[in-house]
Amino acid sequence: MRVTVRLFARLRDLAGSGEMIRDVDAPATVGSVWQALVTENPALRDYERTMSVAVNADYSKMSAPVNDGDEVAFLPPVSGG
Amino acid sequence: MALVAVTADPLDVEGLTAEITRAGAGDGAVTTFIGLVREQNQGRRVSFLEYEAYEPLAVRALERILDEARETWPTARLGVHHRIGRLQLGEASIIIVAVSPHRADAFAACRYTIERVKQIVPIWKHEHFEGGDVWLEGATADPDDEAARQAAQRIACA
Numbered sequence: 001m002r003v004t005v006r007l008f009a010r011l012r013d014l015a016g017s018g019e020m021i022r023d024v025d026a027p028a029t030v031g032s033v034w035q036a037l038v039t040e041n042p043a044l045r046d047y048e049r050t051m052s053v054a055v056n057a058d059y060s061k062m063s064a065p066v067n068d069g070d071e072v073a074f075l076p077p078v079s080g081g
Numbered sequence: 082m083a084l085v086a087v088t089a090d091p092l093d094v095e096g097l098t099a100e101i102t103r104a105g106a107g108d109g110a111v112t113t114f115i116g117l118v119r120e121q122n123q124g125r126r127v128s129f130l131e132y133e134a135y136e137p138l139a140v141r142a143l144e145r146i147l148d149e150a151r152e153t154w155p156t157a158r159l160g161v162h163h164r165i166g167r168l169q170l171g172e173a174s175i176i177i178v179a180v181s182p183h184r185a186d187a188f189a190a191c192r193y194t195i196e197r198v199k200q201i202v203p204i205w206k207h208e209h210f211e212g213g214d215v216w217l218e219g220a221t222a223d224p225d226d227e228a229a230r231q232a233a234q235r236i237a238c239a
Binding site for chain 2: 008009010013050051052054057058059073076077078080081
């Protein structure tokens, strides 16, 4: 199945792109999508303990299931205001 | 004018205030918070900031914060606009307007909102300074972190 991955701020810089399409094996979770990304780009791993995640623009968890067509986002610690 | 916005346009605090106070003969207090791009940050001389947002989630998070504030201060009415894109020194990055019958609730709801923005809204500052640039990283965003929410409430009521 196919998901859209969104990366922001420094995660986007590290990956070289803020939006990418990835094919992942079902059943997938946010965590398994992340592991595939880290395998491609080990520099992202530093964010594993501090980032937040979202599915279809709602906060989610690494253990949450991911379905075909979902948008999965990985968010570094925030600094708005 | 929408009460919640994430926008690349300059912020309009007078317009947002007018929107919230329009039908408010019972209002006795308006508090406003305006966040500005500051020249000095952690010893660096800032040239400009670029703000990036995950816009749909940022809007949802801002709406959630206003819901939380209204639950704690039921008489308060609130609006919050956050700017994104490139901002020069002195420009407003965020405006918060809180209106209520009495000043205590307006001040507290306004303070609570900015504290929560810094905790859970997916917006990032990319600081460009003399000699380099850096992504600023603050809080790990977790809207269900009750301890963080209570910390914001304590600051608001201090």
